[in-house]
Amino acid sequence: MKSPTDTRQPSLFGRVSLGYVVVESRKLPEWQRFARDGLGVHAETAAGGVLALRIDEHARRIVVHDGPAEDVIAIGWQLHDEAALQLALARLRSARIEAQEVGGADAAERGVERCWAFDGPKRVRYELFTRPLTSEHALDMKASGFVTGDMGLGHFAMTTREPEATLRFFQTLFDARVSDTIEDKLNGVTLELTFLRVNGRHHSMALAATRGKRMNPLRSAIHHLNLQAKSLDDVTEAYRRMRNMGLPIANAIGQHPNDRELSFYVATPSGFEIELGWNPIVVDDDAEARWKVGHYRGISLWGHFPEGLTLGAKLGQMGRGLASLTRKEYTVGVQA
């Protein structure tokens, strides 16, 4: 889908979506319980002992493989046609970034035929692909379904100490557009969030930065990965199941002011969070034509009350925030 405003230069807007994430963890049994019994997604152990999570016809949407990182180590981006992939690769090449072609078992582990990998912002591996492997097996999950399609897997939010460079990266590589911004105060620190869309999904990524001294209090590459459930019941029932299972709910159900999604946040066995949400605004062609970038104060209209954040965790975050000041964050420059 090409936007009518992009008549002069080829654009990737509407031709790219979040495809999959790869997690490295030593806690595969915990992940299986978390995903299958809690979130209510399809979870199966695949070749090589990998845990494969499905929410639609894609054979893999979240891959958890054995390893020490306890983090997201790769993010897969689906380019919707071959020309879109070639345009992305050409933009990388013009910035002297040579993406490595990956095939065989490594690609199969991610549920794709092949992909092209390079170091993205914060040195998280970014992997570009066009064709996912699909599964003909019916989904076996507690949730009624998830909204994916051309809008992709969902969204992720990342902290960054280089928000300008990271924003530029997504704008120049994927023609990302700013949907809106939110400013909030957290533990006395002002947080600035920028929400970016690359298709009809209100945002596929959110960038969070502290105002003034740029700190990164998070150990993990992302703060959360969002999945969009088909029904409100999917969200409320998962919330009740996960609470009853004793899983660490980070934020109870609430609503964001910008995309209006109803959601809650739960910490995964690896520490970063998953946001399960319902009914966010979709920026369709009509809305796109009239879109004005909004600026909001406060991350939530109501709810999202913290449930499980202990004082120890807060102190740990402060310590990591200060320690982050001594390290340079990796950035990627791409010419459009």
Ligand SMILES: [Fe+2]
């Ligand atoms: Fe989110």
